[in-house]
Amino acid sequence: MARVAGKVALVTGGALGLGKATAEMLAREGAKVVVTDVNVEEGQKVAQGIASNGGEAIFIEHDASSEAQWKAAIQSTLDTYGRLDILVNNAGIGFLANVEETSLEAWRKTQSVNLDGVFLGTKYGIEAMRKSGGGSIINLSSIEGLVGDPNLAAYNASKGGVRIFTKSAALHCARQRYGIRINSVHPGYIWTPMVEAVTNGTDTEKYQSLVDLHPVGHLGEPDDIAYGILYLASDESKFVTGTELVIDGGYTAQ
Numbered sequence: 001m002a003r004v005a006g007k008v009a010l011v012t013g014g015a016l017g018l019g020k021a022t023a024e025m026l027a028r029e030g031a032k033v034v035v036t037d038v039n040v041e042e043g044q045k046v047a048q049g050i051a052s053n054g055g056e057a058i059f060i061e062h063d064a065s066s067e068a069q070w071k072a073a074i075q076s077t078l079d080t081y082g083r084l085d086i087l088v089n090n091a092g093i094g095f096l097a098n099v100e101e102t103s104l105e106a107w108r109k110t111q112s113v114n115l116d117g118v119f120l121g122t123k124y125g126i127e128a129m130r131k132s133g134g135g136s137i138i139n140l141s142s143i144e145g146l147v148g149d150p151n152l153a154a155y156n157a158s159k160g161g162v163r164i165f166t167k168s169a170a171l172h173c174a175r176q177r178y179g180i181r182i183n184s185v186h187p188g189y190i191w192t193p194m195v196e197a198v199t200n201g202t203d204t205e206k207y208q209s210l211v212d213l214h215p216v217g218h219l220g221e222p223d224d225i226a227y228g229i230l231y232l233a234s235d236e237s238k239f240v241t242g243t244e245l246v247i248d249g250g251y252t253a254q
């Protein structure tokens with residue numbers, strides 16, 4: 001039995017990396033998937049790939065930091081599939097700099113995608129899910145939402161914000177008896193285009209220094225995170241809300 005059969009899911013930043021793996025896994029497990037991203041070419045490929053493997057998916061061009069585009073993306077989802085059951089607020093950007101080197105512009109850009117985007121998705125996701133009678137929202141935070149890194153000042157702030165905002169929204173939905181659960185996911189370093197950009201490939205000192213941060217001795221794969229998201233998306237986690245699922249190879253255990 002597919003684990004999210006009959007559900008409708010929207011995954012932001014679904015063109016690459018963790019979003020792509022999540023969209024494909026949810027589709028394999030029976031969901032109809034709305035893939036959204038600013039990267040149109042790669043996003044369309046993901047939706048087409050799902051369809052050619054027998055699943056159901058559409059692509060919508062969508063900047064997660066834009067309120068108008070959120071309204072349009074949710075409306076298109078409802079127009080196409082009639083409901084929304086699962087929302088994965090995955091779109092995010094990295095910004096590598098310490099507090100002294102971070103400009104206000106870079107700070108605001110990071111918050112606008114990583115934090116405003118999650119806020120907007122959660123707000124409009126709740127509105128749509130109330131009409132569908134409930135649902136599950138999964139917000140991508142990070143180990144960087146739990147522990148500090150001197151060279152990730154703006155990113156740390158955005159991901160810490162996602163962590164505690166998720167709890168506030170989860171409590172609100174629980175107390176209102178909406179049947180909407182909201183949780184955050186906290187990956188360690190996972191081999192995606194975002195991390196590839198930081199290390200310039202696997203054969204570098206920077207790559208090895210990231211590996212060394214993980215007690216298991218290697219970085220994660222996108223499916224390591226997608227499996228956690230699948231659990232939170234499915235009814236198997238029906239008693240789970242406001243929690244933080246850490247998937248990090250032991251990074252934050254030490």
Ligand code: NAP
Pocket residue numbers: 012013014015016017018019036037038039062063064065090091092093094113140141142143186187188189190191192193194195
């Ligand atoms: P990625 O490889 O960079 O992929 C992110 C996707 O999101 C890209 O397709 C990107 O498009 C898109 N995107 C960027 N800005 C967007 C916006 N404003 N609206 C919609 N889409 C946008 O990133 P990833 O590694 O898969 O990370 C996914 C999420 O997990 C992020 O929130 C990240 O912070 C979080 N995370 C990742 C790791 C990790 O190690 N990979 C660890 C912890 C948390 P473009 O390529 O065109 O920019």
